[in-house]
């Protein structure tokens with residue numbers, strides 16, 4: 001794989017484009033705003049998202065999707081979950097035939113309740129094995145600073161996953177392959193919601209026992225949803241499950257955890273949104289779609305339900321604690 005297009009120059013799109021370029025792959029990074037592409041071209045910096053990172057010379061930025069997509073063997077989609085459908089529909093006529101379509105987004109679409117790979121397949125009208133996802137403990141700022149981490153490239157076509165693995169392996173970024181796309185995607189989408197709950201707990205002043213309990217029970221409800229959708233249960237013990245959950249729930253760099261912390265300290269959703277300066281906290285929307293998906297499948301997801309009620313029904317986070325602890329007593333594995 002010699003040439004890759006990365007569509008979306010936010011935190012993760014830009015950091016992942018740098019990883020590809022550092023691995024020796026030629027990368028064209030598409031930015032929605034012309035001034036972002038111009039700044040990268042002029043100074044090799046994307047100051048709005050990764051101000052301390054100098055981007056490599058084999059990473060070219062453009063505001064023109066045609067230029068970005070021309071001749072790409074893989075098209076990496078680095079836009080938010082809830083805009084992916086609209087963005088991809090615009091790019092569809094320009095997609096090179098046979099290119100691997102790679103989703104970086106971690107969410108479940110509102111309304112359709114579809115995972116990102118399902119949205120990509122539907123909009124681009126490509127077979128399942130042409131779509132891959134990247135998911136793991138991948139806080140963009142740490143990766144941009146070349147701190148070591150691992151990730152998962154999931155695709156039902158193992159050979160495509162291996163091609164992509166080669167295209168993004170560096171001294172600080174170690175991708176593993178996995179054929180369980182459903183499990184990897186659910187791990188990435190659900191951990192954002194659980195990180196909101198951890199943030200709320202931190203904002204309320206609770207300590208590590210509380211965090212560990214939320215993380216563990218959050219993983220349990222994620223795995224229940226995964227089982228209902230046919231995921232491999234072991235995926236949730238891997239990088240795209242536990243790995244990403246721990247990183248996001250623990251890190252002050254996580255937008256979801258930070259958003260939750262603000263709510264726990266008593267800020268409103270609108271105030272927390274304003275403080276995010278336009279960056280996505282995907283769990284705020286995905287808590288509703290995941291909750292609806294779980295209800296449709298008869299899966300119990302009490303933490304996700306509680307996060308939805310805080311974010312969208314005005315529940316005070318303090319009352320969420322009581323609501324979770326006062327639930328009917330049960331066996332741990334049920």
Ligand SMILES: NC(=O)C1=CN([C@@H]2O[C@H](COP(=O)(O)OP(=O)(O)OC[C@H]3O[C@@H](n4cnc5c(N)ncnc54)[C@H](O)[C@@H]3O)[C@@H](O)[C@H]2O)C=CC1
Nearest residue numbers: 009010011012013032079083104105106138139140279280
């Ligand atoms: N930031 C991170 O550390 C990681 C993020 N992700 C996931 O990657 C996806 C993208 O996240 P980030 O890059 O962090 O978000 P971001 O908020 O930093 O950037 C989002 C990008 O999408 C663009 N965008 C926003 N609305 C748009 C629209 N309507 N149409 C087209 N483009 C639009 C923005 O201009 C920006 O370039 C999310 O699903 C996130 O969960 C996954 C792993 C790590």
Ligand SMILES: O=C(CO)COP(=O)(O)O
Nearest residue numbers: 136137138139254255256
């Ligand atoms: O997905 C991420 C880390 O793997 C980033 O998490 P946030 O979107 O909460 O910043």
